[in-house]
Amino acid sequence: MILIEQGYLVLPTGVMQGTIAIENDTIVEVAPHIEAKPGDVRIDAKGRYVLPGGIDTHTHFEMTNAFATTADDFESGTKAAIMGGTTTIINFASPFEESLLEGLRRDKKRAEGRCSCDYKFHMEILNMNEQVAAEIPKVVEEGVASFKVYMAYSFSIDDRSIYEAIKAIAPTGALVAAHCENGAMIAAKVQEMRAEGDTEAKYHPLSKPDTIEAEAMHRFIRLGELADYPVHIVHVSSAAGLDVIEERRKNGAKVTCETCPQYLLLTDELYNQPDGKGLRYILSPPLRKQRDVEILQAAVERGVFQTLCTDHCNYTLAQKAQGLGDFTKTPGGLPGVEERMILMWDMFVHSGRIDPVEYMKLTSETPAKLYGLYPKKGTLQVGSDADIVILSPDVTECMTSDKTHSRSDYTPYEGMTVHGRIDDVFLRGHHVVQDRKLVEAYKGEFQQ
Template sequence: MQATVIRGGTVTNHDRAFKSDVLCVDGVIAGVGPDLDAPAGAEIVDAGGQYVMPGGIDPHTHMQMPFMGFVTMDDFYTGTAAGLAGGTTTIIDFVIPSQQQPLMEAYRTWRDWATKAACDYTFHVAVTWWDQSVHDDMGTLVRDEGVNSFKHFMAYKDSIMADDGVLANSFQRCLELGAMPTVHAEFGEMVFVLQQKLLASGITGPEGHPLSRPPVLEGEAAERAIAIAKVFDVPVYIVHVSSSDGVDAIARARARGQKVFGEALAGHLCVNDAVYRNPDFTFAAGHVMSPPFRAPEHQTALWKALQSGTLQTTATDHCSFCAAQKAAGLGDFTKIPNGCGGVEERMLAVWDEGVNQRGLSPSEFVKITSTNAAQMFNLYPRKGLIAVGADADLVVWDPQATKTLSAKTQFSKSDFNVFEGRTVTGIPTHTISGGELVFKNGDLRARAGAGRYLKRPAFTAGFDVLGRFSRPAGVATSSGNAK
């Protein structure tokens, strides 16, 4: 029997906080209450003066991702290990088929890569093209593999961009299956036109990246995706909302009663577009991601949207390219691999900015870093909650301790950190994943292969996705979990 007792902390769920011990036995929470007895040989964690929270869920990562001619620095082991160091115990990564590649073929490839993961994981699957085989594979993924969300890129023309016809067919299929369509909202055709215009005018450095992807193009794409979802009466989730334009599109739809949800990235919440004007190419290129970092007024809009419930989750879009890879875009910003890290820093940056500076409560922090994602993607109450029977995924959080974020001290294998030099107050001291103490006061004990693949049941008329999801009766759902 493997047992851990966390003593004397303030257990903090999304709805309340209370002083309590937590007993973990064989990977499951076996007790929550005062003065719990410790089984013989149990590891004792002193959480006095600290919060004990559900482990973080990052609903948007890209480990070992091949993109723009490169593969990200972090594979499924190093990336999930870095996440554990930052209090994240579950990730939702992305299977991204190339054009004409069968979805099931790509899915099997990603499942193979992920066997080395150190924490629990699951997948969104991207729909990048359409024919009858895609329609059929979506059904197989939902019914047999526990996939309940499908990603659609409205950007990256001539690569993985899905046109409106693909979106319409896929959204309708999602409704039939009880799956959630998710969308990268940028007007890809216009981005391409602006890129060519900027290059022709002599703007070739990283400063051209945000100029080619203005906020209005995010707003337009969000409106278009929302309109398609409205026609089919299917919920839609907009990933990495970065601008007030995107926020406003979601807010208007929600005010009409439409089921539209949104995600903010820790980077977009804490870093602004001044980084692209830095004359150091390596520094500026290190921040190239899509959508780009925005002006401070957009950050304010994102925080207000999280506080009001217009946006529900925080993520990272962890996609860790290094300086040598980014250098491929020297002289042509369109060739800079898009992506930044953050899985290790998300919870620290969101706590420091959100709780310490913008007035979020610890329970609100739990909502936007764990519980809402668990509920939205049908992992709750197994994940995102400290209660008897839930998975023993926990983080012990010292609200007074400080840390300076830096590429020099991070566990991620990238050589760049978008939060470089930021000193945060409020950090994890212990992370428990699957009942194992995997991080203790800077000592990372992650094990390759310890993570489990999580099957996520399809949505039903009786399941609340922070708003009711209805689908035709008689469509089978999948459940259960597998290694």
């Protein structure tokens, strides 16, 4: 048996000083005090927080599209995840030229044996027809609990297709999420900018202003209302978008949503940096104004969001530099899977804006509930998987790219000082990260 002794256990009911006992891959006891027996492995967690492993519900590892292939594959991405206290990721399976089932099976095969944290897949719906509708229940049977549609970019589908996708998914009970931006309006804006010769990074946020996000969110929520089924909005980036969500909720719409560290910490000022440095921050939706950042932070405090995830989708500096002279040629996305847990702890718990229980719900428990993983994941309960993080609250560290384990050669959070540090991580009872070192890789398993 392994005993994690006398830590501050972050339980759904509150923080309790106590001990957790692990047998094989499972939590077998949670109590104020557990007597150690000869042969037990004892870990002293006094003065440290003990949390259920983080769940990052939005990663793009090993993703290839017309532009580029992400710097992180399943190996490097999940190593970064586990080092940062995330024990389960949900990655996107894209069936580009295949059926849904083929796309899912291909990604399962690619990930197998190469992941250092547990994993699951969202299924992207890149077109909608009778064959896709017939396959939806089959991929659910094979472990998919969520679907995503895009309202912009080359893989977007039209409103009727989105409506029909929601109707087809509804009987399975799976989650339906959308990337909400008005694709046609982005194309119009980009064309206007090209005509003016406005091709530097600073024009990126102007090519997809908050109105473009808010309009698409409104349309997607309404499509959910028409289909009489709840919807989920990924990576909310703006105050305008947030207004739409809150307005529709007041009117009875069922909508859940997420945001990410980049929208809570960074602003569009970063696009003004010289020498192509602004290109590093290109992602969609873009970084917004300081006012948006503050409104989103306050919304986290008010409990508007269900999850804090990353949209980790990283490229190297060389890949980002493809957009020199034309920002639309830069592949969009930022890293963050390793930084998320500690950035959010520092920003919200260390600062006293939310308590450790709310933090645990945003980073682990509610994601587990939304994506069919609870109570196996997302909680320190008897019978749950022993996915456990031990966090030192009183250490300060400076974030630098050379400390991270992803294949990014930069971090958007370079030079930030954070309070708190992930020391140890257990994955289904395996003590995979010990004193900030990855001692057991590739223990990750697909989560049905």
